[in-house]
Structure formats: structure tokens, C-alpha cells
Amino acid sequence: MSSGMHWWIVLLVVGNTLGMWWLIWWASRPRAGEAATGDVTGHTWDGDLQEYNNPLPRWWLWLFYITIGFTAIYLAVYPGLGKFRGLFGWSQEGQYETEVDRADDTYGPIFASYAGQDIEALAKDPEALQVGQRLFVTYCAQCHGSDAKGARGFPNLTDAVWNWGGTPEAIKTSILQGRMGVMPPFGPVLGEEGTENVANYVLSLSGRESDATKAAAGKALFDTQCVACHMPDGTGNQALGAPNLTDDDWLYGGSLQTVMATLTGGRNGQMPAHQQFLGDDKSHVLAAYVYSLSQPK
Ligand code: HEC
Numbered sequence: 001m002s003s004g005m006h007w008w009i010v011l012l013v014v015g016n017t018l019g020m021w022w023l024i025w026w027a028s029r030p031r032a033g034e035a036a037t038g039d040v041t042g043h044t045w046d047g048d049l050q051e052y053n054n055p056l057p058r059w060w061l062w063l064f065y066i067t068i069g070f071t072a073i074y075l076a077v078y079p080g081l082g083k084f085r086g087l088f089g090w091s092q093e094g095q096y097e098t099e100v101d102r103a104d105d106t107y108g109p110i111f112a113s114y115a116g117q118d119i120e121a122l123a124k125d126p127e128a129l130q131v132g133q134r135l136f137v138t139y140c141a142q143c144h145g146s147d148a149k150g151a152r153g154f155p156n157l158t159d160a161v162w163n164w165g166g167t168p169e170a171i172k173t174s175i176l177q178g179r180m181g182v183m184p185p186f187g188p189v190l191g192e193e194g195t196e197n198v199a200n201y202v203l204s205l206s207g208r209e210s211d212a213t214k215a216a217a218g219k220a221l222f223d224t225q226c227v228a229c230h231m232p233d234g235t236g237n238q239a240l241g242a243p244n245l246t247d248d249d250w251l252y253g254g255s256l257q258t259v260m261a262t263l264t265g266g267r268n269g270q271m272p273a274h275q276q277f278l279g280d281d282k283s284h285v286l287a288a289y290v291y292s293l294s295q296p297k
């Protein structure tokens with residue numbers, strides 16, 4: 001805040017407060033020529049309604065003075081007068097930071113002790129899993145669902161299918177650094193017929209119903225365009241997040257129409273990075289929770 005702004009605000013606040021004081025004093029002062037207290041003033045409406053000169057009750061008047069007194073005390077203690085921070089230096093951020101520090105003091109050691117254990121061991125600790133589940137519901141459920149079973153475009157984390165890897169380390173890396181799936185659009189490269197042929201070949205890989213002639217024509221295209229990421233046998237590559245196309249488990253859908261849409265327009269699923277936001281220790285507990293979901297009970 002510039003010092004011009006500071007003094008402007010001080011002037012407005014002090015001026016308004018003194019102004020209110022003056023207004024109350026001025027309005028409650030007896031005036032020359034007015035009717036005596038309790039008498040009619042002479043104003044009438046509709047011939048019957050008459051105005052009496054009755055002052056505000058004293059206690060009411062005093063309420064106004066008390067609120068003005070409160071203003072003075074409040075402005076002395078809390079920030080409000082421009083840059084003046086109040087006698088105790090209270091601030092919203094300060095209060096927030098104190099509360100966060102207090103929470104860190106309480107929970108920090110718990111997370112630190114979890115961080116010292118490896119993820120596989122932690123995934124068998126019921127208490128750690130409870131903490132992990134609570135974190136999951138808060139930070140992950142809006143995309144992956146509160147049961148972690150995902151939705152279209154958001155992977156199911158409870159099964160054995162992993163696009164980026166299901167080891168404890170891979171899961172933790174997914175959480176900390178995020179993941180960005182890059183499936184380029186092939187519409188222009190393949191053309192409409194080519195797209196339909198490759199899509200039929202893709203469906204045949206997982207034993208779905210497909211047109212054998214089109215699939216055979218599609219294989220040649222697959223072998224030139226797709227194998228770099230999805231591998232020659234179509235089983236995918238976790239280093240790139242390229243899904244296994246042979247397992248009949250689909251991130252976006254396995255109908256002919258959906259596969260053709262995937263090929264034509266490409267796909268770019270994004271898992272946001274959580275390192276900055278959650279830090280190492282919480283991500284560690286979350287990784288253990290997610291890892292536990294796909295382990296046989
Ligand atoms: C540059 C690497 C790359 C190439 C080349 C590539 N893909 Fe992909 N593909 C991916 C990635 C990564 C994904 C996952 C996208 C995501 O997570 O949003 C994917 C997703 C898909 C899916 C969706 C699977 C599902 O579970 O819904 C299909 C189908 C697919 N690719 C088929 C193909 C075919 C057919 C080709 C060749 C025409 C091809 N891809 C070429 C990287 C590639």
C-alpha cells in the first residue's frame with residue numbers, strides 16, 4: 001500500500017467515525033422552537049395521525065455511542081487503519097500459518113514415520129491405509145472416484161492394469177510428477193478407410209468382434225504407425241503410458257466407434273503432479289493406499 005493510500009484510508013475511517021459521533025450529537029440536541037418533550041409537533045397526516053416529539057430512549061442513543069467506542073478499540077487492536085497493523089500485529093495470514101504450523105507439529109511426525117517405511121510394508125498397515133484413504137477421498141476422488149474405480153478417461157486404480165506401472169515406485173512417481181498421455185491424432189495420416197481398418201485390427205488384438213479382411217489390411221498400417229509406442233504385439237509401453245491393446249481393458253472405450261475416435265482425434269489424458277501441493281510424505285502414504293487397492297486381499 002502506498003503511503004498516499006494509507007493516509008487516505010486513515011482519513012476516511014477517522015473522518016467517518018467522527019462524523020457519525022457529530023451526527024448523533026447534532027440530531028439529539030434540543031432545538032429552539034420545538035415542541036416540548038411528549039407534546040404533539042403539529043404535523044398531521046390524513047387528519048388523524050399526529051406526530052409526537054418523543055426522543056429516542058436513552059439506552060438506544062447510548063448503543064450508538066458504544067458502537068463508536070467499539071470502533072476505536074477495534075481499530076487500535078486489529079488492522080483497519082491503512083498500514084497500521086494493530087497493537088498485537090494480528091493478520092489473517094498469520095493466523096492461518098499458526099494453524100498450519102500447529103497441524104504440521106501434530107501430524108508431521110506421523111507422516112514422517114510413515115515416510116521412513118517402504119510402501120509395500122505400509123500397504124499392510126491398517127492405520128496408514130486409513131490415513132491414505134482419507135487423503136485419497138480429499139485429493140483424488142474427484143477424478144478417480146471415491147472407490148478409485150475411475151471413469152472414462154480416468155484410470156481404475158483397483159485392478160491389475162497399469163498404463164504407467166503398478167509397482168510402488170511407479171505409482172509414487174505418477175502421484176508426485178503427474179503423467180501426460182500423448183496419443184497423437186492419426187486422422188490425416190490414415191484417412192477414413194485406413195482408420196477403420198486399423199481400428200478393426202485393434203479390436204482383433206483383444207479378441208473383440210471385428211471384420212477379418214479390414215483387420216488384415218489394418219495390421220500393415222499398425223506395424224508402421226503404432227508399434228513405436230504400443231509395441232509390435234500391441235502390449236503397450238509403460239514408459240510412455242501407451243496402453244496394452246490386447247487386454248480388453250479400455251481407458252476410453254473399446255467399441256469400433258470409440259477406437260476410431262481415439263485414432264482420428266488422439267487422446268491426451270493428464271494426471272496432475274502433486275509434489276508441490278501434497279509433498280513427499282503424504283504422497284508416500286497415498287502411494288501405499290493405491291498400491292494396496294490392486295493387491296489380492
Ligand atoms: C507416440 C506414441 C503413440 C503412438 C505412435 C500411438 N499411440 Fe496409441 N496411445 C498412446 C498413448 C500414450 C495412449 C494413452 C493416451 C492417454 O492416456 O490419454 C494411447 C492410447 C491409445 C488407445 C486408447 C486405448 C484405451 O484404453 O482406450 C488406442 C485404441 C490406441 N492408442 C491405438 C493406437 C493405434 C492404432 C496407433 C497407430 C495408428 C497408435 N495408438 C499410435 C501412444 C501412442
Ligand code: HEC
Nearest residue numbers: 139140143153155162163164165171174181241269270271
Ligand atoms: C484432475 C484429475 C485427476 C486428479 C485430481 C488425480 N488424477 Fe490420477 N490420473 C488422472 C488421469 C487423467 C490419469 C491418466 C493419465 C493418462 O491418460 O495416462 C491419471 C493417472 C493416475 C495414475 C496412473 C495409473 C496407471 O494406469 O498407471 C495413478 C497411480 C494416479 N492417477 C493416482 C492418483 C492419485 C493417488 C491422486 C490423488 C493424489 C490422483 N491420481 C489425482 C487424473 C487425475
